[in-house]
Amino acid sequence: MVLAQYAAGRRSGGGMSGAYLRRQKDLKQGAETYKNSRVEQANLQAGNYDNQPAPAQDFHKISAALGETAGIMQMNKPALEIVTTAASMMVGVEIPASAPLVTGTSFGLKSSVSLSENAVTLGGLNSVVKQTSAETLSPNVQKVVNMMSEIKAQGGTITPNPLSPNQELNLTIKSIEKMDFRIETHVVPTKYGGNGVTPQRHMNVDLYPDKKVLPNSGHKILE
Amino acid sequence: MIMIDDSSLLISVFKILPDDIDFYVQAPSLEDETILNMMDNTGYAYYKLIKLDSLKKRFFINHLETHSAVQYFQNIEIKNGDTLLFQGFDGIEFGILSKNVKMPEWFKEKCIDTGDCTISNDW
Numbered sequence: 338m339v340l341a342q343y344a345a346g347r348r349s350g351g352g353m354s355g356a357y358l359r360r361q362k363d364l365k366q367g368a369e370t371y372k373n374s375r376v377e378q379a380n381l382q383a384g385n386y387d388n389q390p391a392p393a394q395d396f397h398k399i400s401a402a403l404g405e406t407a408g409i410m411q412m413n414k415p416a417l418e419i420v421t422t423a424a425s426m427m428v429g430v431e432i433p434a435s436a437p438l439v440t441g442t443s444f445g446l447k448s449s450v451s452l453s454e455n456a457v458t459l460g461g462l463n464s465v466v467k468q469t470s471a472e473t474l475s476p477n478v479q480k481v482v483n484m485m486s487e488i489k490a491q492g493g494t495i496t497p498n499p500l501s502p503n504q505e506l507n508l509t510i511k512s513i514e515k516m517d518f519r520i521e522t523h524v525v526p527t528k529y530g531g532n533g534v535t536p537q538r539h540m541n542v543d544l545y546p547d548k549k550v551l552p553n554s555g556h557k558i559l560e
Numbered sequence: 561m562i563m564i565d566d567s568s569l570l571i572s573v574f575k576i577l578p579d580d581i582d583f584y585v586q587a588p589s590l591e592d593e594t595i596l597n598m599m600d601n602t603g604y605a606y607y608k609l610i611k612l613d614s615l616k617k618r619f620f621i622n623h624l625e626t627h628s629a630v631q632y633f634q635n636i637e638i639k640n641g642d643t644l645l646f647q648g649f650d651g652i653e654f655g656i657l658s659k660n661v662k663m664p665e666w667f668k669e670k671c672i673d674t675g676d677c678t679i680s681n682d683w
Contacts, residue, residue: 498588499588499604500637501607507634509589517589519634523648524656527675541632541634543631545631546632
């Protein structure tokens with residue numbers, strides 16, 4: 338439904354006041370998510386999680402990485418709520434005492450997040466939904482699960498794609514419209530905010546069939 | 561005939577490369593049956609391979625000029641044997657050309673001077 342609303346908004350131009358309010362909400366939520374991820378990263382660097390079990394430490398690393406991405410996305414691409422919340426899914430996950438941990442590989446994440454051997458790898462986003470029992474879901478995750486269910490109920494899919502060596506994340510979300518969402522590192526031309534010389538970690542949001550409709554053609558340089 | 565603008569850099573690159581080339585492409589969202597039928601699997605889960613010769617290359621260029629497919633190409637590598645000739649990214653709006661490829665003036669003006677393509681210092 339969200340993608341459909343976005344598509345309809347793009348075609349009609351959308352209501353000015355509604356768009357403004359949504360933008361403000363997205364900015365606020367995105368900033369909050371981004372801030373929380375930075376706090377998480379600071380805690381990691383300070384060693385504040387060193388005394389926790391390895392799966393819990395993995396969770397904090399994944400949470401920090403995905404939360405930062407999600408926050409940036411929501412601040413910069415307010416219409417792409419599905420991707421934002423899908424990527425921030427891990428942010429609200431509460432780790433059950435003896436349940437398997439969902440790992441970053443479920444999302445196609447790799448080298449930027451170090452995963453311990455005792456973490457259990459699941460088979461993708463759909464598995465995440467199935468594996469997480471109702472009593473362990475935070476409101477944030479429940480919201481994502483609901484959205485994913487809605488996408489799937491409409492015949493949509495969320496597919497993690499095989500990663501090339503320069504990619505950390507590669508998802509295809511297919512609903513009313515199709516979208517690719519990637520985090521990768523390579524040279525980015527100056528016209529898209531890169532330096533045009535050295536490889537830069539960045540995010541790509543490709544909304545088909547015309548990816549150029551997004552700001553900066555869907556490119557966002559990351560730290 | 562409708563010309564597709566987003567294939568401009570890639571087609572320019574094709575024009576300055578040899579005919580017999582291996583075209584490795586990562587395009588998980590591509591639904592263009594003509595191109596999908598040209599693809600073979602590779603040893604890499606993320607890459608498909610299209611082996612081009614003079615005839616296939618001409619057909620491929622013509623197809624790209626008239627169908628909106630290049631925007632689905634997330635990453636590509638064009639090789640001649642083991643020699644890397646070109647790397648392209650993000651719908652091939654940007655790429656890196658081998659320093660060993662002979663570059664005509666028109667390509668320099670159209671692709672290098674505009675910042676759409678750079679020359680590798682390493683390969």
